[in-house]
Amino acid sequence: MRFLRHDLHSLSGAYALDAIEAGPERDRFTRHLSRCQSCASEVRGFREVGTALAFAAAAEPPAELRTRVLAAAARTRQLPPEVSTHARPRRTRARVPWVPWLSGVVATASIVVAVLFGFAQAHTQDELNQVRAENQAISLLLSAPGAKLLTHEVTHGGVATVVLAADRHELAVVTTGLPALPPGQVYQLWLIGKPKIVSAGLLPAAKNGQTPAVLATGVVKGDTLGLTVEPAGGSAQPTTTPILALPLPV
Amino acid sequence: MNPNDSDASRFKSATTDRRGERDLDLLLIHVARGDTEAFEAVYDRLVGPVYGVIRRVLRDPSQSEEVAQEVLLEVWRTAARFDPAVGGAATWVMTIAHRRAIDRVRSTTAAAGREHKTAEVHTPHDEVAEAVEASLDRERVRRCLDGLTDVQRESITLAYYGGYSYRQVSELLKVTLGAIKTRIRDGLIRMRDCLGVS
Numbered sequence: 001m002r003f004l005r006h007d008l009h010s011l012s013g014a015y016a017l018d019a020i021e022a023g024p025e026r027d028r029f030t031r032h033l034s035r036c037q038s039c040a041s042e043v044r045g046f047r048e049v050g051t052a053l054a055f056a057a058a059a060e061p062p063a064e065l066r067t068r069v070l071a072a073a074a075r076t077r078q079l080p081p082e083v084s085t086h087a088r089p090r091r092t093r094a095r096v097p098w099v100p101w102l103s104g105v106v107a108t109a110s111i112v113v114a115v116l117f118g119f120a121q122a123h124t125q126d127e128l129n130q131v132r133a134e135n136q137a138i139s140l141l142l143s144a145p146g147a148k149l150l151t152h153e154v155t156h157g158g159v160a161t162v163v164l165a166a167d168r169h170e171l172a173v174v175t176t177g178l179p180a181l182p183p184g185q186v187y188q189l190w191l192i193g194k195p196k197i198v199s200a201g202l203l204p205a206a207k208n209g210q211t212p213a214v215l216a217t218g219v220v221k222g223d224t225l226g227l228t229v230e231p232a233g234g235s236a237q238p239t240t241t242p243i244l245a246l247p248l249p250v
Numbered sequence: 251m252n253p254n255d256s257d258a259s260r261f262k263s264a265t266t267d268r269r270g271e272r273d274l275d276l277l278l279i280h281v282a283r284g285d286t287e288a289f290e291a292v293y294d295r296l297v298g299p300v301y302g303v304i305r306r307v308l309r310d311p312s313q314s315e316e317v318a319q320e321v322l323l324e325v326w327r328t329a330a331r332f333d334p335a336v337g338g339a340a341t342w343v344m345t346i347a348h349r350r351a352i353d354r355v356r357s358t359t360a361a362a363g364r365e366h367k368t369a370e371v372h373t374p375h376d377e378v379a380e381a382v383e384a385s386l387d388r389e390r391v392r393r394c395l396d397g398l399t400d401v402q403r404e405s406i407t408l409a410y411y412g413g414y415s416y417r418q419v420s421e422l423l424k425v426t427l428g429a430i431k432t433r434i435r436d437g438l439i440r441m442r443d444c445l446g447v448s
Contacts, residue, residue: 002318007428013435014416018352019409021417047341047437051299053410054344056391059297062315065301066293069319073289073326081282081330103310145279247364 016046039219079199141165141172141215148249154178154227155243162225166250169219175203175211178187181229187211188234190226192245200225202234221250274339282329289326293429296340297322300347307351317354321347342434348410355413394444402437405430 144165157177200216280288
């Protein structure tokens with residue numbers, strides 16, 4: 001029996017409610033999901049409806065359950081994270097304005113790879129090692145749970161890559177391909193918050209088109225990361241229009 | 251005070267409060283790193299709906315407790331597989347809970363047969379109605395369910411709370427398979443929009 005595409009798609013609701021019995025039909029839909037982005041996102045939305053249905057059915061469990069579960073957890077080894085072996089498609093970076101993604105150990109490993117990959121494009125191994133040694137704080141940031149990688153294009157050219165560790169209130173910024181500035185001008189980073197704007201430091205001079213990582217601390221909810229061109233030495237407040245304004249998901 | 255009230259307000263935060271959702275995501279990320287205090291917090295936040303939904307599907311309290319324990323232990327064991335980019339922590343946990351309950355239903359009823367349950371077909375919505383009192387979540391869900399057509403509402407509640415497959419739902423409601431698939435999907439789209447989930 002062959003399924004028409006429409007037929008297959010209409011299974012998303014039943015699938016999200018675990019209402020397809022185990023067998024070829026469910027397998028076929030599961031495979032379809034891995035290829036159909038819109039189906040996958042529909043299933044995700046439906047699962048949230050399921051969550052609301054579950055919360056509506058909340059009931060008080062027997063009190064002993066807590067003790068039993070915690071005791072069982074204490075003697076149960078946890079699974080390690082799955083490490084993805086698939087390279088991220090490069091076009092994602094160019095097309096999507098910013099890409100927040102997963103947190104946790106897997107992400108951290110990927111971010112380290114992604115950032116180091118960035119470095120590796122521009123540096124020899126020795127320089128890379130030097131950068132890594134100089135940025136102890138940044139490695140700490142990279143290993144923080146919940147760290148997110150964001151990339152954003154900069155107006156007039158270039159891309160900013162940000163690793164954000166929201167719970168540490170820190171971020172690291174690397175840029176590639178920013179236009180070279182005339183003497184007497186610098187790039188300056190800002191944390192643009194509702195009540196005030198604070199400087200997050202100057203971008204160091206680029207090497208082979210890439211600026212070494214800059215660490216910014218004190219990132220709070222509602223902050224947007226900004227980048228402006230300022231007179232040498234930097235300014236107390238931005239004096240030009242930001243060429244990057246990246247809202248930070250803190 | 252009705253004990254259900256305090257439950258409701260405690261559990262409510264995880265579905266209705268954006269910050270609560272993010273806190274829960276963060277807690278689960280800490281659980282993945284072996285943080286037992288974070289696990290206790292996740293337990294306290296989610297055990298009500300986990301146990302509640304399993305109980306609704308399985309009916310039997312002692313089996314429900316057993317499955318709830320399995321689910322919560324699976325949360326501990328596999329927390330590193332949780333990916334906040336794909337969905338919130340509450341949904342991740344509820345998906346495991348519901349699936350485990352369904353697995354239990356299907357494995358038990360494969361042997362026992364399910365015919366004796368047909369007498370209860372009309373009840374799921376009544377049960378939902380009974381359970382709504384005093385809970386914002388329940389109220390919201392009830393209101394959204396009320397906005398569905400009868401067939402949409404019945405097929406969703408039979409599938410989710412009743413643990414029936416869509417083929418069984420089709421049999422019970424005497425509606426064709428194709429129509430049931432569509433009703434479930436259309437009903438969920440309406441629920442999704444009504445509940446304001448993304």
